[in-house]
Amino acid sequence: MLITRRSFLKGAAIVTASGSFAPSFLTRTAYTALAAGNNQLVVIQLSGGNDGINTVIPYGTPQYAQSRPTLGIGQDQVLPLDANVGLHPNLKALKALFDQKQLAVVQGVGYPNPNRSHFQSAQIWQTASPDNSQQTGWLGRYDEANLQGERLGALNFGDQLPRTFWTDHTVVPSIGSLSNYQFLTDPRAPDDKQAQVDAINKIFNSPAGRDAADFFRQSAVDAFQTAADLKTAVAGTKSAAQYPATALGRQFQLVGQLIGSKLGTRIYYVSMGGFDTHSGEKNTHDRLMLQLNDGLDAFVKDLQAQGTFANTAIMTFSEFGRRVKENGSGGTDHGTAEPMFLLGGGLQGGLYGAYPSMSDLDVGDLKFTTDFRSVYSSVVSDWLGADPGPVVGGAFPKLPIFGSGLAAQKAA
Amino acid sequence: MDPQRQLISHLLRRAGFGGTPAELDQYGQLGYGGAVEQLLNFEQTPDDYPAYDTSADPAKGRKGIGQLQLWWLNRMLTTKRPLQEKMTLFWHGHFATAVSKVNQIGWLYNQNQLFRQNALGSFPTLLSAVSKDPAMMFWLDSQTNRKGSPNENYGREVMELFTMGIGSYTEQDVKEGARALTGWTLKRTSDTSRFVPARFDDGNKTYLGQSGNLGLDDVVTILASSPNTAKFVGRKLARFFISDNPDDGTVGAIANAYAGSNGDMKAVMRTVLNSDAFRDPNNFMNKIASPTEYVVTNLKLLGAKSVDQSVLGPLRNMGQELFNPPNVAGWPGNHSWLNTDTIFTRLNFADRIASNRATDGPTYVDPAAILGGASDAVGRFVDLLTDGSVAGANRQVLQDYFSGAAKTADAKLRGLVHLVLSTPTAHLN
Numbered sequence: 001m002l003i004t005r006r007s008f009l010k011g012a013a014i015v016t017a018s019g020s021f022a023p024s025f026l027t028r029t030a031y032t033a034l035a036a037g038n039n040q041l042v043v044i045q046l047s048g049g050n051d052g053i054n055t056v057i058p059y060g061t062p063q064y065a066q067s068r069p070t071l072g073i074g075q076d077q078v079l080p081l082d083a084n085v086g087l088h089p090n091l092k093a094l095k096a097l098f099d100q101k102q103l104a105v106v107q108g109v110g111y112p113n114p115n116r117s118h119f120q121s122a123q124i125w126q127t128a129s130p131d132n133s134q135q136t137g138w139l140g141r142y143d144e145a146n147l148q149g150e151r152l153g154a155l156n157f158g159d160q161l162p163r164t165f166w167t168d169h170t171v172v173p174s175i176g177s178l179s180n181y182q183f184l185t186d187p188r189a190p191d192d193k194q195a196q197v198d199a200i201n202k203i204f205n206s207p208a209g210r211d212a213a214d215f216f217r218q219s220a221v222d223a224f225q226t227a228a229d230l231k232t233a234v235a236g237t238k239s240a241a242q243y244p245a246t247a248l249g250r251q252f253q254l255v256g257q258l259i260g261s262k263l264g265t266r267i268y269y270v271s272m273g274g275f276d277t278h279s280g281e282k283n284t285h286d287r288l289m290l291q292l293n294d295g296l297d298a299f300v301k302d303l304q305a306q307g308t309f310a311n312t313a314i315m316t317f318s319e320f321g322r323r324v325k326e327n328g329s330g331g332t333d334h335g336t337a338e339p340m341f342l343l344g345g346g347l348q349g350g351l352y353g354a355y356p357s358m359s360d361l362d363v364g365d366l367k368f369t370t371d372f373r374s375v376y377s378s379v380v381s382d383w384l385g386a387d388p389g390p391v392v393g394g395a396f397p398k399l400p401i402f403g404s405g406l407a408a409q410k411a412a
Numbered sequence: 413m414d415p416q417r418q419l420i421s422h423l424l425r426r427a428g429f430g431g432t433p434a435e436l437d438q439y440g441q442l443g444y445g446g447a448v449e450q451l452l453n454f455e456q457t458p459d460d461y462p463a464y465d466t467s468a469d470p471a472k473g474r475k476g477i478g479q480l481q482l483w484w485l486n487r488m489l490t491t492k493r494p495l496q497e498k499m500t501l502f503w504h505g506h507f508a509t510a511v512s513k514v515n516q517i518g519w520l521y522n523q524n525q526l527f528r529q530n531a532l533g534s535f536p537t538l539l540s541a542v543s544k545d546p547a548m549m550f551w552l553d554s555q556t557n558r559k560g561s562p563n564e565n566y567g568r569e570v571m572e573l574f575t576m577g578i579g580s581y582t583e584q585d586v587k588e589g590a591r592a593l594t595g596w597t598l599k600r601t602s603d604t605s606r607f608v609p610a611r612f613d614d615g616n617k618t619y620l621g622q623s624g625n626l627g628l629d630d631v632v633t634i635l636a637s638s639p640n641t642a643k644f645v646g647r648k649l650a651r652f653f654i655s656d657n658p659d660d661g662t663v664g665a666i667a668n669a670y671a672g673s674n675g676d677m678k679a680v681m682r683t684v685l686n687s688d689a690f691r692d693p694n695n696f697m698n699k700i701a702s703p704t705e706y707v708v709t710n711l712k713l714l715g716a717k718s719v720d721q722s723v724l725g726p727l728r729n730m731g732q733e734l735f736n737p738p739n740v741a742g743w744p745g746n747h748s749w750l751n752t753d754t755i756f757t758r759l760n761f762a763d764r765i766a767s768n769r770a771t772d773g774p775t776y777v778d779p780a781a782i783l784g785g786a787s788d789a790v791g792r793f794v795d796l797l798t799d800g801s802v803a804g805a806n807r808q809v810l811q812d813y814f815s816g817a818a819k820t821a822d823a824k825l826r827g828l829v830h831l832v833l834s835t836p837t838a839h840l841n
Contacts, residue, residue: 117572119741160731161751174751176729184760185830186767189823196827199813200834203806212698213836215747223752278553278565328561329553
């Protein structure tokens with residue numbers, strides 16, 4: 001699977017039943033440049049359920065090789081982080097960052113009563129709500145509470161907006177490619193362009209009445225304004241690194257340009273699919289790890305050259321990890337706990353949390369040791385400087401990943 | 413627009429890909445009930461659309477899928493059996509299978525024909541055929557699901573997404589169901605599937621409360637006859653055909669039609685199309701058109717003879733690549749079609765078809781011919797493309813634009829078509 005399913009039944013009700021939707025939407029169009037130099041967060045969603053056990057490998061545990069007779073990665077190939085765990089051999093750039101204390105690896109991340117459905121579990125991670133009590137996304141709630149009036153406070157890259165950004169009152173822009181991101185008119189009638197632009201602006205700026213029509217209209221207003229803002233922002237920016245020609249590489253390149261433009265966006269969100277490796281996992285997962293590594297490598301080098309790596313944190317997650325024992329088709333079925341990566345020049349690298357036992361299992365799956373909402377709380381509180389309670393739905397113990405990150409930002 | 417004509421247009425938009433003025437006349441003469449029966453009993457209308465020749469296409473996988481996409485899009489554009497094609501699209505989204513993994517064009521074509529042949533047939537029959545369909549089997553790893561080494565992929569999704577919905581089964585049912593589904597595997601040389609007894613787990617299983625030496629046919633029967641399936645499929649149909657937020661009464665009536673007919677989809681769809689909710693004017697032009705609907709319907713209404721590959725990139729960027737849904741749950745639809753990126757793709761596609769003057773191109777449209785000397789150009793195109801739903805101040809904006817200065821009448825008329833196709837209601841159906 002590539003993109004998270006959105007159950008719009010409830011989402012639509014939120015949008016259309018809310019009388020205050022339209023005015024709130026419009027207030028956000030009053031875009032003013034955000035203060036540059038704030039900490040920013042880049043989230044990478046690995047869709048399909050990444051095999052965490054072959055990403056952060058418990059090579060020192062005998063049960064690893066026993067459970068993975070064909071998929072197991074030899075001790076001699078693992079990039080060791082300590083005497084027990086190490087990285088997939090294709091994650092060389094991440095290993096280098098770990099050695100420089102710029103990569104934090106949180107082990108065994110999950111939540112109680114794990115759900116093994118792609119869509120339900122992705123929704124749980126995106127809403128930070130294992131009991132499904134929240135319809136809105138955790139970054140949507142952060143955005144609404146902290147970035148109101150700042151329309152470009154958060155940006156998604158891709159053709160669907162993940163539930164992570166759903167809110168009651170705001171729409172986070174989503175961007176595929178910049179060349180398509182403008183209102184084109186008849187190339188044979190350039191003299192008529194302004195008349196068409198004027199007409200469509202008038203139409204999009206008067207209420208369209210019906211629910212669905214007004215939803216289209218409001219989204220269009222946002223598209224036009226975002227396009228104008230982004231065009232200004234990226235004009236004249238260049239990438240300081242050679243990005244790989246992958247979908248992820250292209251997304252990172254654009255994020256790099258926008259960070260370099262000092263647009264001031266606080267949250268960037270990119271996605272990478274293909275992790276649902278039920279069969280023939282070996283080649284697929286090797287390739288995915290390489291794509292992730294090479295994309296991140298270029299992105300980090302770009303940010304380092306710009307001098308923005310120190311106030312950027314990059315975080316990966318997947319909807320779940322995979323089962324300990326490989327299946328009969330050279331793959332792995334849906335599992336539970338997984339590792340998360342956090343990278344950045346302003347965080348404290350190292351191993352966090354405990355690697356789950358490979359023998360004390362929950363019907364064949366790992367028992368989580370760190371709640372993902374602890375990681376989210378640490379990011380919101382110690383990196384973005386906001387109250388994590390309403391964002392993650394409660395109080396969760398924080399991890400000391402960002403020991404001095406926020407302090408450094410405040411001092412700057 | 414006349415209310416009766418608007419109702420027929422609504423019917424043809426939802427149960428097909430829009431009605432040209434000639435089709436609105438023709439279906440209108442049958443009365444609403446007659447028009448519904450004409451759509452439901454599509455087998456009475458001859459179908460002469462040529463089969464897709466999978467051997468003629470040397471390109472495999474994603475490179476070759478474009479030709480098959482065009483074959484289907486052109487079928488939608490020209491069909492005289494609109495509901496059969498719309499149901500085929502519905503089943504494709506329901507039993508979503510993607511070329512990104514399957515890679516075999518022939519398998520995907522065969523699956524598409526399966527949906528078309530069973531478009532309004534028996535759901536239990538369709539579910540059984542889908543469970544043994546090579547494209548689906550490869551997509552959800554059924555061919556690797558064998559005795560002693562179960563693969564749960566199909567066993568889980570068939571319950572969660574194809575029949576009962578989440579919450580109506582346990583993790584133990586997933587495991588037991590996977591065991592019951594063992595034995596079926598692919599026969600690659602003939603593009604078919606077959607049952608291999610040695611691969612079948614013939615032990616006792618307990619699945620959704622029933623025990624025994626259960627196999628695939630038992631799983632299909634148990635799932636297809638579940639009241640949860642009636643409700644789940646009923647709600648999905650209501651959301652696809654009627655409204656993003658269908659009321660419980662309407663969903664219940666559709667579920668009852670399913671339960672009362674043992675999943676006869678013709679009876680089920682008769683209930684959908686004759687429901688008060690379907691005929692409620694509040695539900696007209698109030699659903700976001702899917703990219704396929706937006707592209708096919710507008711090209712059809714503007715008189716394009718066929719579609720060519722220039723539409724494939726825009727469809728992908730609008731978020732709907734046929735034969736390549738994002739995941740096994742299909743396209744989430746409704747408001748999720750729209751974000752700032754897909755909006756630009758839609759508006760720029762509208763510009764492209766409106767300003768295409770290559771008379772020999774298949775997607776060529778001739779607004780002057782459609783206008784045919786009529787004086788009210790704005791009214792003509794607003795009726796044709798939005799069922800007359802651009803009104804008031806916005807209609808005046810279009811009028812002012814059209815009365816403005818122009819180098820050529822042709823450019824102004826094409827600009828008007830671009831603007832009408834860019835209005836919010838042009839993206840609805």
